Amino acid sequence: xxxxxxxxxxxxxxxxxxxxxxxxxxxxxxxxxxxxxxxxxxxxxxxxxxxxxxxxxxxxxxxxxxxxxxxxxxxxxxxxxxxxxxxxxxxxxxxxxxxxxxxxxxxxx
Numbered sequence: 001x002x003x004x005x006x007x008x009x010x011x012x013x014x015x016x017x018x019x020x021x022x023x024x025x026x027x028x029x030x031x032x033x034x035x036x037x038x039x040x041x042x043x044x045x046x047x048x049x050x051x052x053x054x055x056x057x058x059x060x061x062x063x064x065x066x067x068x069x070x071x072x073x074x075x076x077x078x079x080x081x082x083x084x085x086x087x088x089x090x091x092x093x094x095x096x097x098x099x100x101x102x103x104x105x106x107x108x109x
Contacts, residue, residue, distance in 0.1 A: 013026055040101050040102055043069065043072070043073040043076050043102070044073050044075050044076065045073075045075045045076060046073065046076045046077070046101040046102055047076070047077045047079070047099060047100045047101045047102075048066075048069060048076050048077065048078045048079070048100060048101070048102055048103075048104070049078075049079055049080075049081065049096045049099065049100035049102070049103040049104070050062050050065065050066055050078060050079070050080045050081070050103070050104050050106060051080075051081050051082075051083065051090060051092065051096065051103060051104070051105045051106060052080060052081070052082040052083065052106050053083050053086055053090075053105060053106055053107065054082065054083050054084070054085060054086045055086060055106070055107055058106040058107060059082075059106075061106060061107075062080065062104070062106040065104060065106070066078050066080065079099065079100070081095075081096065090105075
């Protein structure tokens with residue numbers, strides 16, 4: 001039996017608050033957990049990637065971040081990428097992983 005739109009899934013619990021049903025998600029993730037990447041010891045000489053995810057004002061925020069990083073770490077190399085649409089995975093992920101020591105994924109307004 002498939003779940004209908006608006007109905008709680010099998011991994012939710014229901015509580016009533018003042019007679020209003022509230023569904024609390026308590027399910028498990030359907031993807032395996034991953035460890036965070038190791039931090040690099042310094043940004044001096046690092047290859048820094050910046051990904052503009054197309055949110056409003058992300059370009060403005062990230063430009064400021066890039067300028068501040070370049071001023072603090074003049075030996076760093078900064079390269080930027082921009083997604084074409086917010087709702088898609090980055091088509092540049094593998095390229096960025098190969099070319100960067102650290103990546104900043106920008107969030108805008």
